[in-house]
Amino acid sequence: MSLMPYDMRNGLTPRRLTIAMWDYSWLKGHYPGGSFENYGQAVDELVERNFNTVRIDCYPLTIGLLNSEEEEVTILGEPLANWGVCDVDRKHSIVRELVEFMQACKDRGVYVILSTWNDRCKEHPDLHQHYASDRAAFRVAWGRTLDILGSRGLLEHVLYVDLDQEFPYFSPYADEMNKLAVNGNTSQASGGNLADNMEAAVNQQGGTNKLIWTSEQLVYVDELHKEMLQHFQRKYPYLRFTYSLTSFWKEVRTAGNRSYDVLELHMFMQSALQSERLxxxxxxxxxxxxxxxxxxxxxxxxxxxxxxxMRPMFMQEMHNRLSFAMEWSAEIGAPVTTSEAWGPWWHMDHRHLSWSWLRDWCTECNELAGRYGLWGTTPWNYAHPYWENWRDVSWYKEVNGVFLRS
Known part of the structure; x- marks a missing residue:
């Protein structure tokens, strides 16, 4: 007698995650006239489009350096930024605004994934250097952030915590990773600005049998991740913890760490394992x-x-990535999500650029996410109120609805 395959998603709440990646935009756009001026309205629009989950940067490393929960910091303006559009430098009370946003989500039954891009503010330009030299400070900063939310009953709707977005590209430990590289075999994780790191995170290529990291880098990452994951799992046994990845899937899997509670794998078209032909x-x-x-x-x-x-060949590459992800999932017993995915990582509202091909591609890929057994997916990483596509409510409702029914 053979058993039916076990599907861990049937024991998870919710059974399917439809994820909007709102990164640091929820904070940078929170000002009079900004795209996130009213948190209640923004979250209502999520619900209207069949989203049940949002992933955000909760600024833990900045919160870890605040003298008080009421302290304000200066978030730098970036009028030409791809994400987090804001025209000028503005003061923000990060703790107060985070609590307000989290409460708006809780009130409307929207789940939250906490992450961080470790972005700097004017008052703390050396943010990375501070934490790179002090792992205990990294743990304390995340702990302070989680304790602030927990004291207000705002961890009940947190699905998991991504300790270091797209490791190692935005990480305080990126420079140490590069020091361990030899013979040009580098992670290319420079610890630079957000735009440079976004570029690096999806340009790292590797053949199916090639490991890009050196043995020293593999050992370093394995030890670092185990230390951090097991620390937080012991302190907060009721929360899930992970590190999201765009590149280096093979490297992290090869290291054999089974401490990840979720595999959050970003599946861009042109990232590692694919696609030189594109x-x-x-x-x-x-x-x-x-x-x-x-x-x-x-x-x-x-x-x-x-x-x-070439579309059929590009789609075969996406099937290959999904197969790899699900094999890894079964191997360590962790569900798979993707909150940044499917097309190229960058596209824009521009007179020369069409969205129709990308919409068709992402619609098919989201359907595949359900067929392959992902716990959560995003229609694409352009699901923010400041994109023109946000007005297409019916498309979002349909593509999210298909996954919710899968």
Whole structure:
């Protein structure tokens, strides 16, 4: 007698996660006239579009350096930023605004994934250096953030905590990773600014049998992750903890760490394990990626030409990634989510750029997420109120509804 395959999602609440990745935008856009001016309205719009989960940067490393919960810091303006659009430098009371946002989610039954891009503010430009030299401070900062939320009853709707977004690209430990690289075999995790790290996080390529990290890097990451994960699991046994990844899936899996409570794997088209054939056609790495007025007409033409003949092969690569993810999931007994995924990591509202090809691609990939057995998925990483596509309520309702019913 053979048993039916076990599906751990049937014991999880909720059984399916439809995730909007709101990164640091929820804070940077929280000002009069900003895209996140009213948290209640923003979360209501999530619910209207069939989202039940939002993933945010909760700024733990900044909170760890505050002299009091009421202290304000200066979040730098980035008018041409791809995400987190804000025109000028503004003062923010991070703790107060985080509590307000988390309460708005709780009141509306929306679950939260806590993460961090470890972005700097004006008052703490050396944020990375401070924590790189003091792992205990990293643990204390995250602990302070979780305790603040817990004291207000705002951890009950937290699904899991991602300790270091897309490790190691935004991490305080990126520079140490690079020091351990030899013979040019580097993680390319420079610890630079957000834009540079976004670029690096999806440009790292590797063949199916090649490990990019050195043995020293593998040991370092395995030890670091085990130390942090097991510390927080002991302190907060009722919470799940993980590290999200874009590149280096093979490397982290090879290290054999079974402490991840969730595998959050970002499945961009052009990231590691795929797709050199896409890059050689469209030249994604060479284009300027911001909200400026650049000429993208040739880039869009290349996309159209490439997808006309290569789409089935690109889709096979996505099947391969999903298969790898689910094999790893079964191996360590952790559900898989993706909160940044499917298309290229960058696209823009621009007169030269079409969204139709990307919408079709992401619709199919989200359907695949259900078929392969992911616990959670996102329609794409452009689900913010400041994108024009946010107005297409019916598309969001449909694509999220398909996954919720899977």
């Amino acid at each position: 890059e050689s056609r469209i030249g994604f790495n060479d284009i300027v990626k911001d909200r400026g007025d650049h000429d993208y007409s040739d880039y869009q033409r290349r996309i159209d030409d490439a997808f006309r003949v």
